[in-house]
Amino acid sequence: MRHGRRRFLIGALVPALVLHVVFVLSPYAQAFWVSLTDWTGVAGEARFVGADNYVRLGGDSLFLDAVRNNALLLLVVPLVTIALGLFLASMLRTSSSRLGQGYRIVYFFPQLLSLVVVAVLWSFVYNPNTGLLNSGLRAAGLGGLAQSWLAEPAFxxxxxxxxxxxxxxxxxxxxxxxxxxxxxxDLFEAALLDGAGKWATFSRVTLPLVRESVQVAFVYLGIAALDAFAVVQVMTVGPGGPDGATEVIGLSLYRTAFTYGKFGYASAMGVALFFATLTLAVLALRSGRKERLELA
Amino acid sequence: MNPESQLRPYPTRRTVLKTAAVLSVPALGGCVTSGSSSDKVAESGADKTTENPLGVKADAPLEVVVFKGGYGDDYAVQAEATYKQKYPQAEIDHKGLQKVGEAMQPRFVAGNPPDVVDNTGAGRLDIATLVGASQVTDLSGLLDAPSLDQPGRKVRDTLLPGVVDDGTFAGRTVALNFTYTVWGLWYSKSLFAERGWTYPKTWDEMVALCGEIKKTGVAPWTYQGKYPEYINDPLLSMAAKTGGADLVKAVDNLQPGAWKQDGLVQAATAFAELAGQNFLMSGSEALSHTEAQAAWCQKKAAFIPCGSWLESEQKGVAPAGFDMVLGAVPARSGSDKLPVTAVQAASSESFLVPAKAKNPAGGQEYLRMLFSKASATAFAKANNTLPAVAGATDGLTLTSGLGSVRDAVTAAGSDTFTYRFRTWYAPLAKAVDDATGELVNKRISPADWSARIQKAADALAKDSSVTKFTR
Structure with a gap:
């Protein structure tokens, strides 16, 4: 019975849709509204203030620090991560399969740890007096390079x-x-027969054929670089310091909302971040849009 | 059968969107700010009598939400038992939570908060924001009610100096803090006796002693560098002693030029000198409070700035016979307005009665029981912490740390002071912390320090979206 089928379909769809609307779409929509008010997070009412919160963002030096730091993260983190990832992956291709498999598992370990755990562990590593990094440098006779890593604005x-x-x-x-x-x-074999070295094989064969994965990686890593909240919150001095040196938008937003009780202003930061992330994703996916390579 | 359904057997994109739109309307209606209609039923309560000074309705249920942190919540449960004894018909709902703010925020917004909230711990709600949103009850009735177990005295008169002020916002006392914290410099009495060091009374003595300590291979100071507010406290204390209550008031009232007062610049110079002479243990700037305090307990540094909670925090870390004691911050000049015994002291563990509570009289009555001397003494015994009720530790045998804290309070008498800007203006507190962190790392000068904080204070003073308080 077609009628029954339709009813069944709606019945199956509606609960999921309702949940999605109530817990995902509606908070998003509300954030846009809240960002135009002076809601404090505890009051039952909010006053409409128009674009005031957005105007304020431009003059908030800590927020601008955060934007600058997120921009730096956005420049460095995806590039370096992808470069390292590609390098290691292509090395693994050429290494013996058992060893490669083992390395792949080892490389994956950090992914199994929660980001908070990672941050706590690394804050031990960076400890200026007893940390692994400085102790290692001192043991290697490079004590002069030892730093108070997290307390120096430059580092x-x-x-x-x-x-x-x-x-x-x-x-x-x-x-x-x-x-x-x-x-x-056979593509690699052909390249080898044509006398291509390792670099030529990588840049002419491997890289063009994994383009799409790289592009997706850029989007994911870009979003991660625009966030970085957990690591900064757990690890850094202040947090966000010293003196704003590691401030990120997420941290500003969190502090503004939960410490300062300015949910309206914090929502404006959230909306700004939302558009930044969206723009990044669209740009990254658009820029690389090319005809798909058909493999044999 | 509906012909249309035969033509379109599957829901199209449009119908799905339509359904979603229809569904989203009530969902959006249940939005963050919809609890605005304050449908508070004024609880008339019972008549006020000597037995029942707050007019508690004997059978009204009572809901108490307590922060269950380092002090646990047994003390709050005890006070509930007292309440139940007096009002056997009252149903008591107790909640001991770690994240009070997160749990209570939606209830404040929705207008159905509990009757008593202990707004404490990480993620607590900003009290100034609560006041600004008219979410808290004026507790003056409670303060003027007779104390539960000290005949002839009002609740107001049983508290340590400053406790009532700490909970007062724009002339209304809206929170009562249960514990009393004193800030100062901590040292190990046994270490000092062993090395023949004497705790300094003036800053010059401090600098001389630091030179001496440094020669023995011990770092004179360490501090909890990851959280620069710790090193702020002795700096601001020193300034308050030099400039007296006027200096503190000028700062809290955001007066123009307040941060350029001589007392503050002098104190900043003193701390810049501390850093300049390398009297701070190297690496301190990146240590968390646990790491710095552990190093201090291992006698790698002689002094550490902290509040009176330090002793209980270091339980199990401090070696036996370490005998930590709190000393008052040394005087900067010979012409200080406050005596050297003056200490920065403030109360915390902030109990409040929400404005939209269903049983506000019961909530206040509960606080009257919690703040009774017997309840406070039991708390001091169990937690090694000074409660906000005067004389609660009389006759108790105290540990080295808590004993020194009580002595410091006694020695200070009425010369206790506290800055209110930290609770009033959280963004200013952040600006001060950042600046002080830079100052003690020799990245800015004392003049820059006062200039940049002044700039932040001026910006705040001009910001019309911030509720202002004065004292």
């Missing part, structure tokens, strides 16, 4: 970047390895 953000890259590179090694394995073996 704090790079230290955070290193953690973000370390924690995500393993996942992309596995992703790229899978993509590389999808490339027919």
């Amino acid at each position: 704090a953000l790079p230290a955070v970047m290193a953690v973000l890259i370390w924690s995500s590179v393993g996942f992309y090694v596995v992703l790229f390895s899978a993509a590389i394995e999808g490339i027919p073996r």
